[in-house]
Amino acid sequence: MEALLATAIGVLTACGVFLILRARTFPVLLGLTLLSYAVNLFLFASGRLRLDAPPLIGAAASPTDPLPQALVLTAIVIGFGMTAYLAMLALRALAESGGDHVDAAEEP
Amino acid sequence: MRNHLPILPILIPFAAALLQMADAQRTFQRAVGLLSTSLLLLVTGWLTLLADDGLLRVYALGDWPAPFGIVLVVDRLAAAMTLLSALLGCVALLYASSGFDERGRHFHPLFQFQLVGLNGAFLTGDLFNLFVFFEVMLLASYTLLAHGGGLARTRAGISYVVLNLLGSALFLIALGLLYGTLGTLNLADLAHRLTLPGHDPALARLAFALLIAVFALKAGLLPLSFWLPHTYTAAGAPVAALFAIMTKVGIVAILRVQAIALAPALPDLLDSWLTTLALATIVFAALGVLAAPRLRALAAWLVLLSAGSLLLTPAQASVQASAAALYYLGQSTLTGAGFFLLAGVIAEQRGAAADHFRSGPPPATWQKVAFLILAATAAGLPPFSGFIGKLMLLTALREVAAGPAIWSVLLAAGFLVMIALARDGCYLIWKHPATGEQTAAPTFAWQRATATLLLVTAGPLFALFARPLSDYAERAARQLHTPTAYLAGVLATPSAQAAPQGTR
Numbered sequence: 197m198e199a200l201l202a203t204a205i206g207v208l209t210a211c212g213v214f215l216i217l218r219a220r221t222f223p224v225l226l227g228l229t230l231l232s233y234a235v236n237l238f239l240f241a242s243g244r245l246r247l248d249a250p251p252l253i254g255a256a257a258s259p260t261d262p263l264p265q266a267l268v269l270t271a272i273v274i275g276f277g278m279t280a281y282l283a284m285l286a287l288r289a290l291a292e293s294g295g296d297h298v299d300a301a302e303e304p
Numbered sequence: 305m306r307n308h309l310p311i312l313p314i315l316i317p318f319a320a321a322l323l324q325m326a327d328a329q330r331t332f333q334r335a336v337g338l339l340s341t342s343l344l345l346l347v348t349g350w351l352t353l354l355a356d357d358g359l360l361r362v363y364a365l366g367d368w369p370a371p372f373g374i375v376l377v378v379d380r381l382a383a384a385m386t387l388l389s390a391l392l393g394c395v396a397l398l399y400a401s402s403g404f405d406e407r408g409r410h411f412h413p414l415f416q417f418q419l420v421g422l423n424g425a426f427l428t429g430d431l432f433n434l435f436v437f438f439e440v441m442l443l444a445s446y447t448l449l450a451h452g453g454g455l456a457r458t459r460a461g462i463s464y465v466v467l468n469l470l471g472s473a474l475f476l477i478a479l480g481l482l483y484g485t486l487g488t489l490n491l492a493d494l495a496h497r498l499t500l501p502g503h504d505p506a507l508a509r510l511a512f513a514l515l516i517a518v519f520a521l522k523a524g525l526l527p528l529s530f531w532l533p534h535t536y537t538a539a540g541a542p543v544a545a546l547f548a549i550m551t552k553v554g555i556v557a558i559l560r561v562q563a564i565a566l567a568p569a570l571p572d573l574l575d576s577w578l579t580t581l582a583l584a585t586i587v588f589a590a591l592g593v594l595a596a597p598r599l600r601a602l603a604a605w606l607v608l609l610s611a612g613s614l615l616l617t618p619a620q621a622s623v624q625a626s627a628a629a630l631y632y633l634g635q636s637t638l639t640g641a642g643f644f645l646l647a648g649v650i651a652e653q654r655g656a657a658a659d660h661f662r663s664g665p666p667p668a669t670w671q672k673v674a675f676l677i678l679a680a681t682a683a684g685l686p687p688f689s690g691f692i693g694k695l696m697l698l699t700a701l702r703e704v705a706a707g708p709a710i711w712s713v714l715l716a717a718g719f720l721v722m723i724a725l726a727r728d729g730c731y732l733i734w735k736h737p738a739t740g741e742q743t744a745a746p747t748f749a750w751q752r753a754t755a756t757l758l759l760v761t762a763g764p765l766f767a768l769f770a771r772p773l774s775d776y777a778e779r780a781a782r783q784l785h786t787p788t789a790y791l792a793g794v795l796a797t798p799s800a801q802a803a804p805q806g807t808r
Contacts, residue, residue: 216470221462228469235476242484264483267432271476274439278472281446282465288450289458298462 197245201237208234221286221296225279232275239268309354310363310378312347313386313423316340317393321416333412334401340416341394348387348423355383356776358783360793362429370429370794371493377429377794380780381630385426385556388634389549392641393419395755399645400542402749407452407540414451418444418546425553429794431482431489431515434557435475438522442468445550448543449535460538467521467531475518481511491564492794495787498569509570515561516574522554524611525578526585532611533592536604541648544600545641545759551611552633555618559626562618564787574619579706583713585612590717594724599650599659602728603643606682609721610636613697613714620704626781628696631774635689635766639681642759646674649752650732661731670753672733674760679729681763683722689766694718696774 208230215227243264251262290296320340324333355361361378364370397415405411421441428434446468450461483489485507486497498508521528532551536544566573589612592605610632617629647659650667657664667675677688684690694714701710766773783789 216466224466228466228473231470231473235473235480239476239480239483242480244484264480267479267483270432270436274436275469275472277443278439278446278465278469281443282462282469285446285450285458285461285465289455289462292455292458298466299459 197247201241201245205234205237205241208237219298221289221298224298225282225286228282229279232271232279236268236271236275239271240264308363309347309351310361310376310427311365313344313351313390313427314376314420316344316347317416317419317423321413321420324413324416325410328409330406334405337397337412337415338394338401341390341397341419344390344419344423345387345394348383348390351378352380352383352387355380356779358779360790362794371488371490374433375429375490375794376427377790378427379783379790380776381556381560381784382426384630384634384776384780385552386423388552388637389419389422389426392546392549392637393422395645395758396542396545396641398751398758399545399648399755400540402751404452404540404542408450410447411451414444414447415546418448420444422549422553426556429491431491431494432479435472435479438475438553439472441550441553442472445547448546449539451543452540454538456538460535463531464535471518471521474514474521478511478514478518481507481514485511490794491561492791495565495568496791496795498565509573512561512566512570512573516558516578519554519557519561520581520615523551523558523615524554524585524608525615526581526588526612529585529588529608529611532608533601533604536607536644537598537601541600541644542755544603544644548607548637548641548644551607552614552637555611555614555629555633558615558618559629559784562621563626563784564790567621567785568787571621578619579616579710582612582615583706583709585609585615586713586717588612590720593721596724596728597660599647599661599728599732600644602724603640603647606636606643606721607640609717610640613694616697616701616710616714620701621785622700623778623781623785624700625697625704626784627774627778628693628700630777630780631696631766631770632693634773634777635681635693635763638759638762638766639678639690642674642678642756642762643682645752645756645759646671646678649756650675652752659732661728663731663735663737666734666736667732670757674756675729675732677760677763679725683725684718685722687767688763689770690763692767692770692774 212227212231212234215223218224243261246260249256249258249260251260251265253259317340320336323336355378363376365374418441421437421444424437425434425441428437446461446465449464450457479489485503486494488494488497524532536547539547562574586609589605589609593602596602596605614629614633617625650671651659653667654664681688681690684694698711698714701707
């Protein structure tokens with residue numbers, strides 16, 4: 197399971213970084229989303245990976261650490277809000293400059 | 305009431321923002337905003353005086369003791385920084401209340417949320433909570449930056465938002481690593497566990513390096529500072545004035561993490577690279593000051609220059625260097641903000657020439673005097689606070705290994721800034737068309753003139769009260785550099801002692 201999760205995080209990060217380095221706002225937005233998925237998985241894994249251990253006392257013999265799950269929840273909410281704002285900003289740049297280049301510059 | 309004092313700098317602007325969102329009437333919003341910032345000024349001023357007794361005020365949110373719950377920690381540094389942000393907030397809001405806030409909706413609540421984020425980031429003693437307050441501050445700043453509209457602001461906004469989202473991702477990775485290796489995110493508890501055996505030192509080191517990199521992005525250290533000048537240039541005058549303290553959040557965070565967690569356990573983490581990069585930042589910013597085409601851009605480059613000078617100090621880890629940094633931080637923040645507001649009023653006065661350095665109608669006399677005072681302060685000329693700040697920095701950094709390099713770069717940068725300011729001042733003050741196209745001077749809202757003058761007088765006042773201020777800075781630095789007292793203060797709650805280990 198560790199290998200699978202590590203591979204998933206690695207692939208997501210690589211794709212995210214690749215997309216962020218593009219010069220169009222839409223791929224950059226997608227790249228940031230992928231990167232935030234990778235980060236959320238990573239945060240989740242910081243509480244150690246365990247099967248059949250809900251983060252509730254009494255629900256299992258040994259509960260898992262609830263804190264990383266709370267952190268992930270906070271991170272998801274914040275990341276979602278930020279991404280939505282960036283999408284709005286990109287749309288506004290598209291309307292104002294007529295292109296979707298990240299510099300909002302006119303096409304040469 | 306007295307016990308709840310530490311959380312008031314967060315609650316007051318928060319409540320004001322909620323009130324302002326309930327009623328969108330402009331006069332109501334302005335009244336609530338100004339009331340909130342003046343209240344904030346009183347509370348943070350009182351907090352700063354209280355904190356001077358040297359005791360650590362720890363406020364446990366929800367009364368959960370330290371390593372388990374989130375704590376706010378008020379020491380001299382945190383209190384003084386909230387006072388500085390309240391001061392800046394008060395003045396910038398006064399300026400914005402004369403028409404700038406009408407250029408878009410929701411300016412006032414966002415302004416208050418920015419203050420919530422700033423104060424929270426200075427006060428919190430928990431790294432995840434620091435992340436949350438960073439995001440509150442940044443989200444408000446994204447929208448404030450775009451306030452007023454225009455392609456330049458949108459363009460600056462996209463790169464600013466993308467960069468900061470990347471910074472947040474790195475921040476979260478650092479936090480995940482820290483929690484995975486040390487099992488806590490409370491700064492005091494982290495520092496405590498770093499000194500205990502049983503964790504992977506390489507991973508902890510990597511986590512702290514990532515954390516410092518994120519703070520360096522916010523502070524504008526050289527390879528991560530290309531966003532700063534055009535973002536600050538694009539922002540409206542009062543927004544840019546408030547932004548002048550945002551780079552300082554990163555610097556204070558580096559200073560605090562270095563003093564509390566890194567100095568005892570990983571003292572060599574910042575050694576080899578931070579000072580070099582800070583020197584490169586200073587050179588970069590000084591060249592930028594020379595090349596700036598307008599006063600707003602010049603102010604943005606000056607903000608970067610002061611950030612570079614301040615980043616020289618964390619790697620030294622000495623009380624004297626940190627004290628110099630704190631005094632320099634206070635005066636350079638207010639001077640930078642003053643330049644932004646002055647650029648706003650001068651642009652309005654000169655009409656089409658705006659604040660560009662080219663011939664045009666001359667600014668009013670008080671604006672010329674204000675420019676002179678601010679320029680002398682920024683260039684570090686003797687009677688003003690810039691000189692005292694730079695002198696303190698130079699004295700503190702004389703004995704260190706990189707001393708000669710630091711001295712030459714700081715002095716050369718000061719010389720370049722002086723040349724640039726003298727040249728630009730000539731353009732603004734003397735070069736105007738001889739054929740008198742004397743346009744009638746626009747009538748000023750008193751708020752703008754008052755706000756600008758308040759910040760202009762900060763330089764002379766910092767020089768006049770240099771002794772008490774630098775003494776306070778020294779006491780704050782001494783408190784900052786006694787991590788044992790910090791650890792004891794934060795972790796000495798009964799239940800924390802009952803379960804000293806095994807909280808994983």
